[in-house]
Amino acid sequence: MHEFTALLRRDTSLMWRKRADAAQPLLFALMVCVMFPLAAGSEPARLAHSAAAVIWVANLLASLLVLDNLYRSDFEDGSLEQLLLAPVPLPVVIASKVAVHWLTTALPVLLITPLLAQMLFLPDAQLPALMLSLLVGSMLMSLIGAMVAALTLGIRRSGMLLALMALPMYVPVLVFGAGSVWSAGQGLPWLGAIWLMSAGLALLLVLAPWAAATALRIALS
Amino acid sequence: MNSIVLWFNQTGSPPRFDAFAARWTSVCFLIATVLLAIGVYAALAVVPADYKQGESFRILYIHVPAAWMSLMIFVIMALQSAIALIWRIKLCELIAMASAPIGALFTAVTLISGAVWGKPTWGTWWTWDPRLTSELVLLFLYLGVIGLYSAIDDRRAAARAAGFLAIIGVVNVPIVHFAVTWWNTLHQGETIRLIGPSKMDGSMLWPLLVLVAATKFWYLGSVLLRTRALNLQQESRKQWAIERYGVQS
Amino acid sequence: MAILCNSRPTFTRFSRLSDCKNAKMAVQFTSTDDPCMPFSDSALIEADALCFSRNELPVFGPLALQVHGGETLMLKGENGSGKTTLLRVLAGLLTPESGSVRICGKPFCRERFVGLAAYIGHRPGHKAELTVTQNLRFSARLHGRDDAVDMRRLVDDCGLAGYEDTQAGKLSAGQNKRLALARLQAQGRRLWLMDEPYANLDLAGIDWVNRLVQNHVASGGGALISTHGAYAAPEVPVRLMEITRSAAHA
Numbered sequence: 143m144h145e146f147t148a149l150l151r152r153d154t155s156l157m158w159r160k161r162a163d164a165a166q167p168l169l170f171a172l173m174v175c176v177m178f179p180l181a182a183g184s185e186p187a188r189l190a191h192s193a194a195a196v197i198w199v200a201n202l203l204a205s206l207l208v209l210d211n212l213y214r215s216d217f218e219d220g221s222l223e224q225l226l227l228a229p230v231p232l233p234v235v236i237a238s239k240v241a242v243h244w245l246t247t248a249l250p251v252l253l254i255t256p257l258l259a260q261m262l263f264l265p266d267a268q269l270p271a272l273m274l275s276l277l278v279g280s281m282l283m284s285l286i287g288a289m290v291a292a293l294t295l296g297i298r299r300s301g302m303l304l305a306l307m308a309l310p311m312y313v314p315v316l317v318f319g320a321g322s323v324w325s326a327g328q329g330l331p332w333l334g335a336i337w338l339m340s341a342g343l344a345l346l347l348v349l350a351p352w353a354a355a356t357a358l359r360i361a362l363s
Numbered sequence: 364m365n366s367i368v369l370w371f372n373q374t375g376s377p378p379r380f381d382a383f384a385a386r387w388t389s390v391c392f393l394i395a396t397v398l399l400a401i402g403v404y405a406a407l408a409v410v411p412a413d414y415k416q417g418e419s420f421r422i423l424y425i426h427v428p429a430a431w432m433s434l435m436i437f438v439i440m441a442l443q444s445a446i447a448l449i450w451r452i453k454l455c456e457l458i459a460m461a462s463a464p465i466g467a468l469f470t471a472v473t474l475i476s477g478a479v480w481g482k483p484t485w486g487t488w489w490t491w492d493p494r495l496t497s498e499l500v501l502l503f504l505y506l507g508v509i510g511l512y513s514a515i516d517d518r519r520a521a522a523r524a525a526g527f528l529a530i531i532g533v534v535n536v537p538i539v540h541f542a543v544t545w546w547n548t549l550h551q552g553e554t555i556r557l558i559g560p561s562k563m564d565g566s567m568l569w570p571l572l573v574l575v576a577a578t579k580f581w582y583l584g585s586v587l588l589r590t591r592a593l594n595l596q597q598e599s600r601k602q603w604a605i606e607r608y609g610v611q612s
Numbered sequence: 613m614a615i616l617c618n619s620r621p622t623f624t625r626f627s628r629l630s631d632c633k634n635a636k637m638a639v640q641f642t643s644t645d646d647p648c649m650p651f652s653d654s655a656l657i658e659a660d661a662l663c664f665s666r667n668e669l670p671v672f673g674p675l676a677l678q679v680h681g682g683e684t685l686m687l688k689g690e691n692g693s694g695k696t697t698l699l700r701v702l703a704g705l706l707t708p709e710s711g712s713v714r715i716c717g718k719p720f721c722r723e724r725f726v727g728l729a730a731y732i733g734h735r736p737g738h739k740a741e742l743t744v745t746q747n748l749r750f751s752a753r754l755h756g757r758d759d760a761v762d763m764r765r766l767v768d769d770c771g772l773a774g775y776e777d778t779q780a781g782k783l784s785a786g787q788n789k790r791l792a793l794a795r796l797q798a799q800g801r802r803l804w805l806m807d808e809p810y811a812n813l814d815l816a817g818i819d820w821v822n823r824l825v826q827n828h829v830a831s832g833g834g835a836l837i838s839t840h841g842a843y844a845a846p847e848v849p850v851r852l853m854e855i856t857r858s859a860a861h862a
Contacts, residue, residue: 148753152742159741220735227703228754229726289531293524297514307507307528310500311535314542321549335545353531360448360523363706451707518667597668 145230146238153242156215163211167204168250174200175258186263193262194272194323200258201251201276202283202312206305208247209287210294212239213358217295222362232358233351240288240351248280271326271336278339279319285343285350286311292357315339375454377594378603384591391584398577405570413567419483424571426476428578429469430494433501434536436466436582440508441533444526454594456522459529460512461589465582467505473498493547497540504532518597654717655680656728656803656834657702662711664694664701671697674711677853679803679834684825687838689855695838696734698855699807702836703731729803730796734811736788737795740781744772744791747780751795761798770794771820785812793824804828804835 157164178196179189216222225235255276259269290308294300322335374383406424413420443459446452477495478488489495508525515521598604599611655678663673672694679685689695700706702713704725713720715728738747745763752761767776770790775783780791789812796804809821825835 145754145756148750152739152746152750155746156739156741215739218735219740220733220737221739223705223731223733223735224737224751225754226705227726227731229723229756230754290528293511293528294514296517296520296524300514303507303510303514306503307511310503310507310539311531313500314535314538317542317546321546325549357524357527360520360527363520363523516667600668 145228146234149230149235149238150242153239157242157246164246164250167208167247168254170207171197171200171204171251171258172254174203175261178262190263190265193259193264194268194327195320196262197255197258197264197272198276198279198316198320198323201248201280202316204251205248205280205283205287206308206312207301208243209291209308210301210304212243212288212291213295217362222358226359226362232355236288236351236354236358240284240354243288244281244284248284252276252280265327267329268323268327271323271332274336275319275322275339278336278343279315282315282339282343282346283312285346286315288354289350289357292354292361295358295361314342375452377454377598377601378607380454381591381594381604381607384587384594388584388587388591391580391587395577395580395584398573398580402570402574402577405573410567410570419480422476422480424574426473426480427571428574429472429476430498431575432578432582433466433470433473433498436462436469437501437505437529437533437536440466440526441529444522444529447526448523448530453519453597454590456519456526457590457593457597458586459526460522461586461593462582463505463508463512463525463529465585465589467502467509469578469582470498470502470505474502491547493540493544496543496547497536500539500543501536504529504535508532655714656716657836658714658717659702660712660714662698662701662713663709664697664706665709666697672855673709675855679836681802681832681834682829684829684835684837684850685853686850687836687853687855688841689838690840693855695840695855696807699731699733699805699836699838703729703805728801729805730799730801731805731807732792732796732809733807736780737792738780738788741779743777743779744783745776747791748794748798752798755799757798757800760800766794766798770797771817786814786817789813790817790820793821797824802833804833804837806835806837808838808840810839 175196178192182188182192213222216225226232228235252273255273256269258264259272264272287308290311291304294304294307297303318335318339322332322339325332325335373379402424406421410421412418440459440462443455443462447455447459474495477490477492477498481490482488508529511528512521512525515524595604595608604611658676658678660676661674662676664671665673675698677685687695687698697706701708704713704720704722715721715724718724738751742750744767748761748763748766749758752758752763767773770793772783772787772790772794775787780788783791789809793809796806804825810818813821825837829835
């Protein structure tokens with residue numbers, strides 16, 4: 143526990159030093175939501191129809207783009223090696239990294255979601271479903287991403303390959319997340335999908351750090 | 364039991380496997396070709412036309428075996444990778460990596476035959492049918508594994524990393540299928556099911572089974588051939604390879 | 613000349629897990645409890661018939677080595693002779709093709725290794741964005757040595773006095789090396805695995821490393837140092853082991 147706190151503090155100070163970088167996923171999601179009306183026209187009805195989907199995809203893409211940063215810096219300066227040789231279990235190290243990563247990349251995007259919803263004329267009935275599904279979904283995406291990102295560590299400039307590897311893994315999250323918002327829009331029960339995602343989250347909270355630890359060891363050998 | 368384990372142990376050594384593959388590859392391909400010929404002829408000429416869909420349903424005889432193979436190969440790939448990761452058996456890594464392109468091709472055949480089926484039946488080249496959509500995600504998973512394997516320099520580390528991705532992928536496949544089926548029912552009315560309930564008359568069923576067997580033998584022949592090639596590539600500097608095939612530059 | 617290794621490994625990662633179950637209960641990760649204590653006459657670390665190859669090309673092996681408490685083993689070899697790989701195999705970061713590594717006479721296990729040894733490699737191993745003190749403090753906390761380490765003395769000893777609040781990224785390569793070695797000291801482990809510790813250091817730095825190793829070995833610790841030669845060895849019992857590509861003579 144003591145070591146977990148030390149890890150959290152270190153990762154937080156590191157993120158704090160590069161806090162300008164932390165704004166990037168937020169800006170990216172914002173820009174995607176600006177691109178869409180520019181491409182499809184600014185008719186409120188048409189935008190409202192696809193608003194939830196666009197916001198979900200913007201979140202997904204932003205999450206894919208920052209995935210490489212999870213381990214890259216520690217790998218390059220040798221700290222990852224040292225962490226592997228520390229008395230802390232590797233899954234604990236990964237859990238702390240993913241937690242800080244989520245707080246600094248996914249949470250800001252989550253916080254501006256109401257703004258994005260306004261920009262795209264999202265119907266008010268869909269907003270709670272959107273926020274809740276994004277909350278659970280973004281955590282799921284961070285955890286799944288942690289497993290996949292570990293595998294590409296040894297490869298230089300692996301950003302695109304990583305995105306291609308992670309995308310099929312994100313499909314269920316996207317389907318259930320965006321699907322729940324669509325159901326809410328139709329007046330159908332939508333919490334079921336969220337519960338399903340939360341069950342997945344509970345499972346991954348335990349499994350993903352362990353799987354990511356195995357993946358890291360494979361990648362570093 | 365002991366003799367089976369012994370056989371596996373022995374065949375698992377690179378030189379023995381090379382001899383084994385050399386001998387059995389052509390046999391498998393021969394059986395596959397014969398079965399394919401019988402099956403395709405039966406599917407096209409012998410089986411009566413479907414009362415609902417007419418002649419175009421015959422594409423099912425290619426589509427269904429290919430779909431089954433695409434899933435089976437992914438599971439085999441994940442299984443072989445798991446064995447390779449736990450017990451560090453070189454040959455299992457190679458079998459897993461050799462299976463990936465074969466599986467990807469079967470998935471592509473499934474998708475193309477599905478599209479070809481959709482055109483005369485519903486007028487579009489693509490339908491967001493849950494099965495086809497799951498197959499598409501499966502194709503991306505295969506391509507991810509192939510891409511990762513080719514991106515890492517150290518061949519064994521590459522096989523281990525790609526194998527691990529396959530293991531995560533195999534857990535993902537049923538989840539994707541479940542998600543996409545749910546998604547399909549959610550947006551009901553906007554998509555159509557490609558394959559109805561699978562109740563086929565006996566006279567229409569047997570060519571399907573023949574073709575299923577044919578694809579299995581095709582896979583066996585292919586995987587033996589590809590694994591043999593990967594094996595030789597990896598072991599090209601070893602004594603036994605030089606004795607058998609000469610020095611490769 | 614290729615030395616062919618037996619392709620059947622004599623230990624796998626998973627078999628090590630079961631050996632570790634007891635180790636986890638016995639070992640507390642502070643410098644006072646150390647997996648070797650009750651067995652102080654066996655070698656701290658020893659390797660037997662160790663073979664490693666990459667892409668079917670042998671890198672080294674089969675080789676055997678031992679490091680006891682109170683001595684230093686220097687691994688000399690040219691660039692590309694496999695020294696770094698050997699150290700990483702000993703640290704458990706890489707799995708050998710065949711052969712075994714034993715910690716205090718018991719089979720290798722991550723917990724045993726972590727309780728006994730500390731490793732520094734080529735890369736700094738600390739964050740460029742954090743200051744010297746932050747890096748040292750993190751390392752101490754991570755290894756449960758927060759209260760045992762006198763931060764001021766440590767920084768003074770390693771010649772970084774006045775740079776406590778400088779970010780590691782702004783230090784020179786030599787100063788980064790000093791920071792890495794200070795970190796090694798802070799961890800307080802009995803065995804030091806050092807991969808080219810003299811790299812990037814000036815003469816004063818090399819002297820300082822030798823003194824560090826001397827003090828460490830004098831208090832019962834062991835050190836395994838890899839170097840490509842041309843440096844004065846520390847004035848302690850030193851055994852030399854030469855390693856060349858896919859062969860080793862001790």
